[in-house]
Amino acid sequence: RAGKEGANPVSLYTSNMNLDELKRFELLRDLPGAIERNEFFLLYQPKVNAWTGEITGAEALMRWEHPTWGVVSPLDFIPLAEESNLFIRLTDYLIEEVFRYLATLPKKVPISLNVSPKYLYHEQLLHTFESASERYGVSLHWIEIEVAETSQLDEPHHIVNIFSDLRALGIQLALDDFGKGYSSLAYLQQFQVNTIKIDRIFGDGVSENNQARAIIHSLVVLAKEFGLEVVVEGIEQMNDLLLLRQLDCKIIQGYLFSPPVRGEDFQEMMRCGTLVPDSIDDHETSEN
Numbered sequence: 001r002a003g004k005e006g007a008n009p010v011s012l013y014t015s016n017m018n019l020d021e022l023k024r025f026e027l028l029r030d031l032p033g034a035i036e037r038n039e040f041f042l043l044y045q046p047k048v049n050a051w052t053g054e055i056t057g058a059e060a061l062m063r064w065e066h067p068t069w070g071v072v073s074p075l076d077f078i079p080l081a082e083e084s085n086l087f088i089r090l091t092d093y094l095i096e097e098v099f100r101y102l103a104t105l106p107k108k109v110p111i112s113l114n115v116s117p118k119y120l121y122h123e124q125l126l127h128t129f130e131s132a133s134e135r136y137g138v139s140l141h142w143i144e145i146e147v148a149e150t151s152q153l154d155e156p157h158h159i160v161n162i163f164s165d166l167r168a169l170g171i172q173l174a175l176d177d178f179g180k181g182y183s184s185l186a187y188l189q190q191f192q193v194n195t196i197k198i199d200r201i202f203g204d205g206v207s208e209n210n211q212a213r214a215i216i217h218s219l220v221v222l223a224k225e226f227g228l229e230v231v232v233e234g235i236e237q238m239n240d241l242l243l244l245r246q247l248d249c250k251i252i253q254g255y256l257f258s259p260p261v262r263g264e265d266f267q268e269m270m271r272c273g274t275l276v277p278d279s280i281d282d283h284e285t286s287e288n
Ligand code: C2E
Pocket: 045, 060, 061, 062, 073, 074, 075, 078, 094, 114, 115, 116, 146, 148, 176, 177, 233, 234, 235, 236, 253, 254, 255, 256, 259, 260
């Protein structure tokens, strides 16, 4: 991180912390006050019809604008938040922000939000969704919750019950990063979800990988049997899109159509309603 090191005395380094440790240390230190300081924001990544490019929804993805580390990835701060109860406040913020945003959309689409499995044990969970829905006058039908199947959903009874309560409210449910964990199929049998999001490890490069192709094909067949929607994540290449069409994958999410973008930009995309696949080389620059 050029330009940053100069601001802090080198002594922090030589005091035997490497850059990763220093970052982790500072993020952990700064996390508790960051919500009040308004340092979090959401980006929205379109989900797109693989054939028509029509925008069918979006996933909200959190970012932390840290005063010295710049835009921090959720992969860096979500695990830190989960070490304490801060993930509850962060998820509360996420829910509030998504409803606030949905209320501003003239033409709504379903918005997905990522929820740590831990939050599924939070006793205010249903109330938080209902209250936001009432206050913003936005139906819970516009909300989809993505739960990563890689994370241990260790009390199946509780999860089955809470999923059923959420469904009763009209909320859609998705198993995220599907196929990456070891108990995907068991989860599919236990939890009645609406959607599986096939992990990027299968989608990315699928046109050049016969195993990935076989796996996606099987998952599409399986999903059909279960009456589930399929979303394939992480599609960057035109060739992969063409192959996924052949495999009858209907919904795609990936840089090929769009990286995660600011709310204003997603609204602008919604004005047109469709996106054109576009293999671009440098996506990092377009994100922030
Ligand atoms: P995820 O839910 O699987 O989200 C998809 C991730 O893949 C996002 O990373 C997205 O930017 C990235 N992605 C999308 N298309 C492409 C592509 O074509 N190529 C590549 N290389 N990547 C692509 P992001 O935004 O860094 O989020 C990472 C993870 O952090 C998410 O994975 C999710 O598990 C978690 N996360 C993000 N926001 C939240 C949040 O608000 N709460 C919680 N609990 N977790 C969150």
